[in-house]
Amino acid sequence: MSAQQERIVANAVVPLDFTYNYRVGQYVERYIKGLGQKKIMGVKCPGDSSVIVPPRKYCGRCNEIMNEWVEVGPEGTVENFTVGHVNLNKGAVEKADTEYVVALIKLDGATSLLAGQGPGRQPGRRRGRHAGQGSLQNPAEDSLEDLSHFEPAG
Numbered sequence: 001m002s003a004q005q006e007r008i009v010a011n012a013v014v015p016l017d018f019t020y021n022y023r024v025g026q027y028v029e030r031y032i033k034g035l036g037q038k039k040i041m042g043v044k045c046p047g048d049s050s051v052i053v054p055p056r057k058y059c060g061r062c063n064e065i066m067n068e069w070v071e072v073g074p075e076g077t078v079e080n081f082t083v084g085h086v087n088l089n090k091g092a093v094e095k096a097d098t099e100y101v102v103a104l105i106k107l108d109g110a111t112s113l114l115a116g117q118g119p120g121r122q123p124g125r126r127r128g129r130h131a132g133q134g135s136l137q138n139p140a141e142d143s144l145e146d147l148s149h150f151e152p153a154g
Contacts, residue, residue: 016091027055030069036142042110044068050111073107076114080104082122104148116150 027043031054034041040055047064050074058100059066081103087096099120104113 009054013092014030025058031055034143035147039071041069042072044070051109052112052148053107053110070109072109076107078103078106079106079113103150118150
């Protein structure tokens with residue numbers, strides 16, 4: 001590559017700090033209120049009987065309207081996970097103080113997977129072989145943070 005063809009590439013970290021206020025809709029609103037009552041709520045599809053958490057109005061498989069509410073969990077099976085070592089803070093990547101696990105958990109009674117965060121790795125634990133249990137805040141604040149994290153069950 002000649003000097004005339006050489007291109008200079010610069011990288012920059014741009015800190016981002018956005019606050020959004022928007023209505024979450026009646027399904028997520030009811031889900032959040034359920035968390036405030038120490039319940040994890042999902043909706044059941046009349047077409048294929050799937051139970052979706054967090055709830056949504058339409059079934060992704062058959063497009064039926066889902067309006068039958070069911071309580072699920074709070075325990076479930078870890079279907080997949082990754083170990084985190086960094087945090088994202090206003091657009092900047094920072095080393096985490098301690099490692100943590102982000103897991104996809106199939107709550108008892110649900111057919112969908114719910115993402116949750118928990119403590120770092122535990123030797124000998126493998127996907128599908130152990131359960132996680134949702135930790136619901138006390139006192140509850142009718143917020144998504146009411147389901148703060150998942151811990152190993154048992």
